[in-house]
Amino acid sequence: MGNRTVLFDAHNAMGARIVPFGGWDMPLHYGSQLEEHHAVRRDAGMFDVSHMTVVDLTGERVRAFLQYLLANDVARLQEPGKALYSCMLNPQGGVIDDLIVYFMRDDWFRMVVNAGTTEKDLAWLNEQAPAYGVTVKPRSELAMVAVQGPNARAKAIPLLPAAVQDVASNLGIFKAVGDGEWFVARTGYTGEDGFEVMLPEAEASNFWNALADAGVAPCGLGARDTLRLEAGMNLYGSDMDEETSPLEAGLNWTIAWEPAGREFIGRNAIEPKRGSADNRRFVGLVLLERGVLRNHLKVFSGDEEIGEITSGGFSPTLERSIALARVSSTIGDECLVEVRGKRLRAQVVKPPFARQGKAQIDL
């Protein structure tokens, strides 16, 4: 038996199919993954993401610490509540984890890290933080609910604490507002608008059930995966890991090279490869024939093997199979993917595949 979030009983009451994930027993779906996917693209859905870990970092030199720890630059965070997506690299330039970091106060930043990587992330933070006098505090007593979809914010706002409702209504993208232990961020992992809400465990079930009463569909990890894949968002452990450079995982945009003098962990390893034609490309694929692309399937150009799929699946919005793949830079507009011994044609595209309720590529 894995760990259970505070919403475990609520999931069962809603008919969830529970599966193990990253050491946790989590809902895969509540009946139909496809319907949950469409609910998020067309209306509003909610995900229990309490298995992810909130980590508070405090200390006078916390900003300098994060400028050293993260490949993106927290100097970009000047307004309290502002969020930034970043990779945390090892000295070899591999990705320890990807995360969102929030600026709370001059002496306080908050991170949200993946569930499956929490233990090693904390070990790494605890190794690096003392040199900067920074305190690392995991907040496992906080629950987290992601409410996503075009109508998600409108449905969630009346259910937030009164003190944050006005600010939450006017919150910019990638910004957050807090009140006591509640923390409401306009972020997500679906390619739709919405909130990620951190809140005290004791209040989580009431919030979850109130959202359901407001017509927000409970959604499992299955829909979460197809939504993020359509949105062209990477999944740690599939699309990148400690052996993968962010330069070969489509994450160049998350690396702040300027100022040139900022020495973040991993910089020395990846900077010489910046812009190199030898780097493998991270691309999107759309299957042109019937079938489903899956993780680890091999990609060919003619007879030559040129890479593999890192995340594959079915896109409910496009009604086609789609994938993210890491391939040789020589790839053209089309390639072949070997599925059960047969090589099927796929179109090479630039992700995202679908966001904001609509296809983002021409088929």
Next chain:
Amino acid sequence: MSNVPSELKYTKSHEWIRDEGDGTVTVGITDHAQELLGDLVFVELPEVGEDVTAGSECAVVESVKAASDVYSPVSGEVTASNEALADAPETVNQDAFGEGWIFKVKLADAAQLDELLDAEAYSEVVESEAH
């Protein structure tokens, strides 16, 4: 609890078999199997005229979650494939024992039917997997 019709035969690998009484059988996957797989998005069918052997892979059902082989419960020649599933694989989720049938086989050896599980034995298989 999933539905296990008593007039059908079953395999441990979650296929169902209906004896049509004319030397042919119809094959599909059980309601339990479709429930485990989740929403189906693709079905690869056997070719009509193909010879299949009992226990061999002859079709593939793919859900949003995973691909799963379908094994032929009996040996013989494929006489029909459910082409409607190409455009509507979700039919298997909606009606696994009816419109969601996958293929039909002309039996090479009718005695193979006796080796299949009855509804009670299959229910025990499902039950034992749940624990």
